[in-house]
Amino acid sequence: MSAITLRNVSKRFGDVVIIPGLDLDIRDGEFVVFVGPSGCGKSTLLRLIAGLEDVSGGAISIDGRDVTETPPARRGLAMVFQSYALYPHMSVGANIAFPLKMAGMDKAQIEKKVQGAAATLNLTDYLHRKPRELSGGQRQRVAIGRAIVREPNGFLFDEPLSNLDAALRVNMRLEISELHQQLKTTMIYVTHDQVEAMTMADKIVVLNRGRVEQVGSPLELYEHPDNLFVAGFIGSPKMNLVTGPFAERNGARTVGIRPEHLLIDRSGGELTGTAGVSEHLGSDTFIHIRLDDGQSLTARAPGEFRLNHGERVGLTPEAGRLHRFDEKGAAIR
Amino acid sequence: MARGISPTRKIGMTVLAWAVGFLIFFPILWTVLTSFKTELDAIAIPPKFLVFDWTTENYAAIQEQRNYFSFLMNSIYLSLGSTALGLLIAIPAAWAMAFSPTKRTKDVLLWMLSTKMMPAVGALVPITILFRNFGLLDSRIGLIVILCLINLPIIVWMLYTYFKEIPGEILEAARMDGASLVKEITQVLTPMALPGIASTILLNVILAWNEAFWTLLLTTTNAAPLSAFIASFSSPQGNFYAKLSAASTLAIAPILIIGWFSQKQLVRGLTFGAVK
Amino acid sequence: MATLHTKSAARAMMAPAVIALFVWMIVPLALTLWFSTLRYSFYGIDTPFVGFENYTYFLTDPRFLSAFQNTLILVLGVLFVTVVGGTLIALLLDQAFFGQSAVRLLVLAPFFVMPTVAALVWKNMMMNPVYGVISQVLAALGLPPVDWLNNYPLLSIIIIVAWQWLPFATLILLTSLQSLSEDQKEAAEMDGAGPLSIFFYITLPHMKRAITVVILIQTIFILSIYAEIFVTTGGGTSSSNLTFFIATLIQLDGDVGTASAGGIVAVILANIVSIFLVRLVGKNLEA
Incomplete structure (x- = not known):
């Protein structure tokens, strides 16, 4: 032993x-x-x-x-x-x-x-x-x-x-x-x-x-x-890391949101962007979204989720699932 | 060879290649044929190619007259003895260089190669005198040591290139499994490198068997191998061609056969692994 | 890649080989150097110190100059025949024909023939002016016989040694040739290169390393040719190389001092060659 x-x-x-x-x-x-x-x-x-x-x-x-x-x-x-x-x-x-x-x-x-x-x-x-x-x-x-x-x-x-x-x-x-x-x-x-x-x-x-x-x-x-x-490093697909005004609003240099914790709403949300390629896995759909400020995100929707390439979407992080990091990359708790 | 080759070209090449092969092999073929002739047929004019009275009397004569057997035994002792001694020294060294290399490993290998370039005559005088003083002239043991030393760089190099191909993880696994250094080398490395070790043995036996500088200069009768035996035929003029041929055939046959079997490994051994 | 334990073990394992070769290199050299300054003969009693006398004696001996020339001619002659001949035969054996492996064995065979046998067979059965096969063939063509060993001793020895080493050169060059990818040749062909351009721009550069190795290895061995001379001509100024000449000094004359001086001269000459060659091969081995 x-x-x-x-x-x-x-x-x-x-x-x-x-x-x-x-x-x-x-x-x-x-x-x-x-x-x-x-x-x-x-x-x-x-x-x-x-x-x-x-x-x-x-x-x-x-x-x-x-x-x-x-x-x-x-x-x-x-x-x-x-x-x-x-x-x-x-x-x-x-x-x-x-x-x-x-x-x-x-x-x-x-x-x-x-x-x-x-x-x-x-x-x-x-x-x-x-x-x-x-x-x-x-x-x-x-x-x-x-x-x-x-x-x-x-x-x-x-x-x-x-x-x-x-x-x-x-x-x-x-x-x-x-x-x-x-x-x-x-x-x-x-x-x-x-x-x-x-x-x-x-x-x-x-x-x-x-x-x-x-x-x-x-x-x-x-x-x-x-x-x-x-x-x-942990999690697949990788956690989305967002900087800029959205992060600052949350009191951080960078915020991380896992793809599975993003809610997609065509009518708008805290973040807005344009849909890119959707990967249909059957059980899940991975949607790549380009935000209006140019940053890319991946969102994961359960089951089949139809979104046309180029369609406008809004994204909202699930409550309490936001990870905040300071300028050195350390987590803010 | 992706493309088709025209049959005419192939046949032409076949004729040419066989002609060249025959020409190069001819002296050996002629020697073997002559060894089965009577002395008279051997010097017949014009020469007799295949139609002559085939006889094995020359082989019988060789084995009786010239105590051929003792020369043969010496050749065997010298080539096997020097090879065994060489392996004993070279296997640990090659293990160390292949699996625990340092910055200087490459230099050590090149230095070993350079000892091979030391001309034999540079060492001839002191070795002759040392051998005279210590009663080693015409002794097998003295010659075994010399033959081992002159071929040691080749043995180390050859083993080194073979060992390099064995993944180090396997030796580490043995180490984890509790094998001591000796067991790691004898029970894991050696059996795995057996094909490489075998070709090293073959090449070294060939080189030692055919050695004809030290063997001619340091022996007279007791330790003299076949190369010296054959050289003794050169003294009296008006040779017995058929008997000379029989002796020559006997002397080269074993090595020719070993050599043919080990031709692939030969390239690697003789080029110190530079050409594979 | 290892622990201190295995590292020290490694050093211990290398020791016998390194020490043996070091002793083999240093002890005879030191003794030769020492003997070369003595008047030392098997037949004399005293061995007084004479400084450089043996060197003067050796270097001014007319046999030295001829031996030196013969050594050069022998090495260069054999290298030329084997590299050129070996390349041609390798190119031939690389073609498609029936019985490739059998022809390979035939071509390879002379390499395994011990030097004394090779020399005696050529001397008696090939080059003998009366019974030799070459003379018989010449006679059949209506040409006069040639007394090879008496009239052209050095050329005869070059032929014999080249015959022994041709297989080696062929084998190495063939191995290298076969490692050249067919794609490269085809690409060159697509680019419009003819067979000769392919040979000079693709094949030959690819074989450079192998040719270097052939030259290196053969030089090492041919510098110390002894048995072939011993058996065929038995020496003399027209065919002795340095090795043979120095061996004669001690074997026949019993002149240890001069032979030692000769040995040192030979070592110096060989070192000049080998420094160059080791560099070459060292560089090639890196690649």
């Missing part, structure tokens, strides 16, 4: 500062997602926790034990890599057994554990195949199998779904969430996809340029973004 604590952890490569110094507390059994645009340092952070990279400063501890200098194998963590990193010359069974073999476990016990993991992950029929004979999703499961047999104190996932196609990704997302429900082990999951973050996490850590922008539950981040970066 493990709580992971980072205190003032920093990382430089030569003169390039990736992480300037960061604190983070991960509680035992939590599913934490590191999310951020590429190059934000989220994978580096994960590799620091794994022990695959040395920290340049600060300390990492697991359950109160300082592991800053501990080699990766002795941190009790298992990792699932983006490329799965399966051993191509070993069968699926041997891949899953490898960490147990390295730990010096006896053969009968290894066999039992491998069978158990294979059963959980629907891999029993594939144990004798080589990784190259498997589909992407199966390879992913082998990588997970290799991680769970060790019964680690925590799992680290490095963008594990980015090599899968969209349909499979949704499936694997559910499987990983299900696994977390069963094992109740700490999991740290890195992704650049905010949908993955929102659907899986107990706690999301939004990273930008090596700094933590906000930590919170998916709903907290959605409802109360701390700053413009988080506001723009």
